[in-house]
Amino acid sequence: MTTLADERQYVETCRAALRRMLESACENVIAGEGVAGDRYSAERLGRHLKSLAKELGEEPGGPPFFGRLDFGAGEHRGRRYYIGRRHLTGEHGGVPVVIDWRAPVSRAFYRAGARDPLGVTTRRRYGWSGPSLTGFEDEHLGRGEQGGGAILAAEIERPRVGPMRDIVATIQPEQDELVRGELAESVCVQGAPGTGKTAVGLHRAAYLLYAHRARLERSGVLVLGPNRAFIGYIAAVLPALGEVQVEQTTLEELLGGTPGSTEAGAADSVEAAVVKHDARMAAVLRRALFGRIGKPAEPVTVTDGAVKWRVHEDELRRIVDDTRRESLPYLTGRERVRARIMARITRQAELRGVTVTAAWTKKMGRQVTPFLEEVWPAVKPEQVVFEVLSDPGAAAATLLDERERAAITWPRPPRSVRSARWTAADMVLLDEVAGLLERPAGYGHVIVDEAQDLSPMQCRAIARRSEHGSLTVLGDLAQATSPWAARDWSAQMAALGKPGATTVVLSTGFRVPAAVVELANRLLARLAAGVPPTRSFRRDGRLSVSPVAELAPAVVRAARAALELEGSVGVIAADADVAGLRDALRDGGLDAALVQPGDGGAYRRLSLVPASAAKGLEYDHVILAEPAAVAEGEPRGLNRLYVTLTRAVSRLEVLHARPLPAALIA
Structure with missing residues (x-):
């Protein structure tokens, strides 16, 4: 029986192994500079070796492992494996001291149970405080003993400050099944708030790169998020898992880099945006493009x-x-x-x-x-879209009605293509035409988060890039807030080019406490999303709903009190109320980082979050200011309110000077 002292000694063995790997990587960089072969191969080898050396050199001084498996049966009988975020090689190339969490044998750490121990007699989980090992807990699966234990619960409930962390130590069996799915399989994950669907998608990217590295390094892996703040929030997860060769961006940024397009610099009316995002626009643009082809009249x-x-x-x-x-x-x-x-x-x-x-x-x-x-004249995407938006005319006839044609027509067309200022919806149209002109380069695997808000035209843009690859689609129909939001996953997957893809429902929340989930679940009947109520793994947490005489001073008091506790604090309010609350917080001596969809997320202890930018983000303590204003702020305001209610991972404080929305009252 190993003691805590034995395990601490093993930590030093692991850190010595990491130092050897770093030294070896640095030596390989030097040796690789003189490698024989063609220039291209030498350059690629050099980049790979330097990247590996940089990764190892930046490896945090944190836990080298988080679990251990002792096998008493099967092909691994009598063996012991430590499980960690990365593989650590033994001395002189001997038995590894730590096994990568993605390796086949590690599957038992996540899937073994009392009913089916998979040959495991004992599963051990470790508790850490920074780089220091503080304790461990054992589950004796061979004796039929199984339980989450305090260490697992503490890791799930640990306060969060700053960007999203990996969940590699706490992956649950149903999550692991999704993570380790086959590369060729496209899957849709309908995940309630706090079920870890985003983390599942990111860990799936890391797993697929491990299992199919040669193929995916050629074709690429793409992660698409709803906005830049969200990308900033998740950006650290994959590097922490040892994967840096993954493109993480938003769909808007991806389309901004397509041939012939430029950065969006104007705004559409809601009516115009709805028409431009409609799937019929694909037919309008095709007609406008291929209508240029004429009949030969001369030899x-x-x-x-x-x-x-x-x-x-x-x-x-x-x-x-x-x-x-x-x-x-x-x-x-x-x-x-x-x-x-x-x-x-x-x-x-x-x-x-x-x-x-x-x-x-x-x-x-x-x-x-x-x-x-x-x-058959040569043409650029801007020319086609410019002509359609100047005068939809024949291209839109029979496809759009008069009102719709008027909505997308420029009131005063620019003088030329070069002077046009494109909107975000125009970028999707430009990408559609670019795809009609020549096929874009595709990715081996694409992970799409918050996919319930994708329009039919945005789905087409993604489908073009995953035509010969696979998709992991993540979302929650209850959190659908866009004017063109999906109401059914089967239709959305067909629009993404993967009809018949499997849809898996995650309804057990690991991040949002039960009291918070129960409040948010009251809205589901009014949202008509057809999703099951969320169940919470957690019985901790705190919820308070308080009427106040004046909203701004109450928010300042609540924020000041929350900052005395551990963890991050997010003040979420209707977009129209953010400026006033920012002034109030500043006057109260509190410096709140304003989170906006277009930035990378300035993570401080205290953040001020417009409701429109809250999707996908999490805070230990959330102060939701005036739910009625959030619900009234847009056509799908109750969906937006559902989003804002489910951002808290420990404590939710709802402050309202106006009556609560009727759907929230028990």
Whole structure:
């Protein structure tokens, strides 16, 4: 039986192993600089070695392991494994001192139970205070003993300050099943607040990179969040798990980098945005783009010295019509037409004894370009969208009604494409046209969070990038707040290009206390989301609902009191009330970091959060100011209120100077 002193000694063994790995990585960087081989291979090897050395050098002085498995049966009988965030190699390449949590044998740490111990006799969990090991708890699965224990509960309930942490030490069996799903499988996770769906998605990214590294390093892994504040909140999770080669961004930023598009700099009316995000706009844009293709009216004549080669109108019409029927991307089709015309010219020349070379083909091909510009003209995404928004006209006829066409038409069109200021919805239209022109590069796996708020056109943008890969879709229909929000996951997955994907429901919350969940659950009947009420793993936490005479002074008092406790504090209010509360907090001597959707999240002990930016964020102590104002702030205000009520992981304090929304009153 190992004692606490034995385990502390093993911690030193692990830290010595980490130091050896770092020294070895640094030596490999030096050796790699003189490696033989081509320049590209040497450069890639150098980057990999330096990245590994940097990762190991920045490895926190925290726990090298969080669990241990003792096996008494099966293929691992008589063996003991320590489980941690990264693999630690034994001395002289011997038995590893710590096994990566993603390794096959580690699966038993998350899945073994009294009914099916998977060969495990004892599962041990460790308690830490910073870098110091403070204790451990054992579950003797071989004897039928199983229980979460105080260490597991303490880790789940630990106060949170700053960005999101990994949950690798507390993953539950149903979460682990999702994390370790096959790469080829696309899955949708309907997760109630606090069920860990975001963490599951991030850990799935880390697992897939471990299990399919060669493939995914080529094709890439993409994580899409709803806004920059959310990305800032989750950004530290994957690096903590040893994965830095994952692109984490928002859909708006991703589309802002598409060919031919520019950064959004204007705003739409709600009516215009709703029409632009409608799936019918894809048909409007396709019609506007492919409507540029004309009918050949003259033959193509190419001069080759004293000789002229000719392709007649009827043959040109067949070439153009056949190419259109192949449904190729627009620019691919244009080049296919050029190639087919050149094939006919080349055949004529060869029959006359001409020696065809690459230079000859290029020279003749340039003479075909004027015909292409007339019949299948080159175009950029901005030109197509500019013309549609200036005058939807024929492109939108029969697809949009008069009111809808008026909503998207610029009241005063810009003078030119270059002077246009694009809105966020326009960026989706530009991306649609870019995808019609040529297929975008795809990713091997895409993880989409808060997917319930994606519009049909946004879904198409994601589907184009995951056509040959897979998706992990995360969301909660009860938290749907956009005008085009999904009401059904099967339809949303079809729009994302993965019809028939499995939908898994997570309804047990590990972050939000039971008292808070019970209050938020009162809204579900009014939201018509068709999701089950949340159950909470936790019986701790605190909820208070207090009427106040004046809201701002009460918020200041509550924030000051919350700061005397451990953990982060978030003051959440309707967007229109944020400026006044910020002034009140400042006048009260409290410096609150204003969280906005477009920034990376300035994490201090005290944050002031507009309701529109609260989705996905969590705070140990939440002060919700004036629920009625949140509910009235937008068409789906009760959904927004549900979001704001479920951001607290320890304490929720609701302050209201006005009557509470009727749906909240028991």
